[in-house]
Amino acid sequence: MNWYVAAFLSAVFAALTSILAKIGIKNVDSNxxxxxxxxxxxxxxxxxxxxxxxxxGLTKIGRTGMVFLVLSxxxxxxxxxxxxxxxxxxxxxxxxxxxxxxxxxxxLFAGLILxxxxxxxxxxxxxxxxxxxxLIAYAK
Numbered sequence: 001m002n003w004y005v006a007a008f009l010s011a012v013f014a015a016l017t018s019i020l021a022k023i024g025i026k027n028v029d030s031n032x033x034x035x036x037x038x039x040x041x042x043x044x045x046x047x048x049x050x051x052x053x054x055x056x057g058l059t060k061i062g063r064t065g066m067v068f069l070v071l072s073x074x075x076x077x078x079x080x081x082x083x084x085x086x087x088x089x090x091x092x093x094x095x096x097x098x099x100x101x102x103x104x105x106x107x108l109f110a111g112l113i114l115x116x117x118x119x120x121x122x123x124x125x126x127x128x129x130x131x132x133x134x135l136i137a138y139a140k
Contacts, residue, residue: 015096021084022092030084037080097133104130 025033049055061069079102086095104126111118 018087018092018096022087025084025088030088031081033088034077034080034084037084038077094137097136101130101133104133 021033021037028036046055083095083099086099107118107122107126110116
């Protein structure tokens, strides 16, 4: 499978996740809902790693790699806590576009931190994504 198919499938499952979460969170505390979701992901992903026999790679991860993976996990956890709270109190069709501004922020951070080249076309696309997200989120 190439990166494009994997990225598209990621988008499909992320969209389904938002809809399923909005339905499931109806009478549930948003932090509890996040904890349930995280537990399922934890069991699911470790099951895959164990089934593939790649758990032995854990000992090969260097200190820097582990620090940044842990920080990434903290970022994911915070993102999910805020996301589930936003889903709980807001409309999914308005919450998700604002959440997806992470695309624009990722482009910005990739340029600043990773020194990736940001072309004019990418800037234009990011501006269009931002405009579209705000248009959808604040539409009456």
